[in-house]
Amino acid sequence: MSVEEEVKEIVARIVHVDKSVLTREGTFKDIKADSLDIVQAMVAVEDKFDIEISDEEAQKFQNFGDFIDYVESHVTEKEKA
Amino acid sequence: MPLEGKLALVTGSGRGIGRAIALKLASQGSDIIVNFFRRREAAEKTAKDIEALGVKAEVIRANVGDPAKLDEMFDTIATKFGHLDILISNAASGVGRAVLDVDIKAWDWTMNINARAFLLCAQRAAKLMEGRGGKIVSISSLGSSFVWPTYAVVGVSKAALESLTRYLAIELAPKNICVNAVAASAVETEALKFYIKEGLMSDTRQATPAGRMVTPEDVANAVAFLCSEEALMIRGQTIIVDGGTSVAPFTAAG
Numbered sequence A: 001m002s003v004e005e006e007v008k009e010i011v012a013r014i015v016h017v018d019k020s021v022l023t024r025e026g027t028f029k030d031i032k033a034d035s036l037d038i039v040q041a042m043v044a045v046e047d048k049f050d051i052e053i054s055d056e057e058a059q060k061f062q063n064f065g066d067f068i069d070y071v072e073s074h075v076t077e078k079e080k081a
Numbered sequence B: 001m002p003l004e005g006k007l008a009l010v011t012g013s014g015r016g017i018g019r020a021i022a023l024k025l026a027s028q029g030s031d032i033i034v035n036f037f038r039r040r041e042a043a044e045k046t047a048k049d050i051e052a053l054g055v056k057a058e059v060i061r062a063n064v065g066d067p068a069k070l071d072e073m074f075d076t077i078a079t080k081f082g083h084l085d086i087l088i089s090n091a092a093s094g095v096g097r098a099v100l101d102v103d104i105k106a107w108d109w110t111m112n113i114n115a116r117a118f119l120l121c122a123q124r125a126a127k128l129m130e131g132r133g134g135k136i137v138s139i140s141s142l143g144s145s146f147v148w149p150t151y152a153v154v155g156v157s158k159a160a161l162e163s164l165t166r167y168l169a170i171e172l173a174p175k176n177i178c179v180n181a182v183a184a185s186a187v188e189t190e191a192l193k194f195y196i197k198e199g200l201m202s203d204t205r206q207a208t209p210a211g212r213m214v215t216p217e218d219v220a221n222a223v224a225f226l227c228s229e230e231a232l233m234i235r236g237q238t239i240i241v242d243g244g245t246s247v248a249p250f251t252a253a254g
Helices: A003-015 A035-049 A064-080 B016-027 B040-051 B067-080 B104-128 B152-175 B190-197 B216-226
Strands: B007-010 B031-036 B057-061 B086-089 B134-141 B177-184 B238-241
Touching: A003 A035, A003 A064, A035 A064, A035 B104, B007 B016, B016 B031, B016 B040, B016 B086, B016 B134, B016 B216, B031 B040, B040 B057, B057 B067, B067 B104, B086 B104, B104 B134, B104 B152, B134 B152, B134 B216, B152 B177, B177 B216, B216 B238
Parallel strands: B007 B031, B007 B086, B031 B057, B086 B134, B134 B177, B177 B238
Antiparallel strands: none
């Protein structure tokens, strides 16, 4: 499964929405996720890919696309290392 | 210096009250393990400020609400240092909701970080204090005994924390480990801004009977006292740091 699909799967599971409603342009606000959902989704993604997403970085995400790109770039970085 | 050569773990010490406690203990000579979860930059800054005081600092990232991560943190401490003298259970989180809106997820999240983490930390810390004694201080809040709007699940978790403090104090007394809690009223930190923004409490940044807001340093001073030999006969107590607010509920402040 691609990083994008895995991130979507995690978000869908935590926020209790169908994976199909998650688009790159969509936001946590669109799917009515509360602050706890967001933190839990971040933590679950961090655990899954063994990366760290700081609050500072997370605040810069405009939508799921930014979130996915961030995870993808850090996973690639890890693989290179 | 009273804490020279000691090693202290302060959970959630990247910012706020935890940071003030870490710096206070460091200023008394203790080496500090800075635990953080979400903000690495803040934690690195705390560590740098600790080192500037002439003691050692070690930064460890761990969500204390996750038992596996918490175990990893203590494994690192056990391997690297082999002992611990002081545990400050400070890391906290919470969900601001009316009691009737608290769901299982919000309950578990808050209870696991605020109450269960203290149990698990104390269990691991007690082993690292074996044969040398130690001090354990948990950080509570007035919400354990008093009602703030939508603070319910946090208040309940703090009540559990204070009760656990009493049980631990008795069970660990024969091991020469002192266990106490410090409960503060609203303290001027980033977390307070969050609580006010989320409507968890009204903006109470007004004068207490003592004439000003409680600061993180006020809390840190009480913690440092409980970590000192002078406090040896204080066991299982919750020391309230609130500028007199809780004993004067009918005094309109400000």
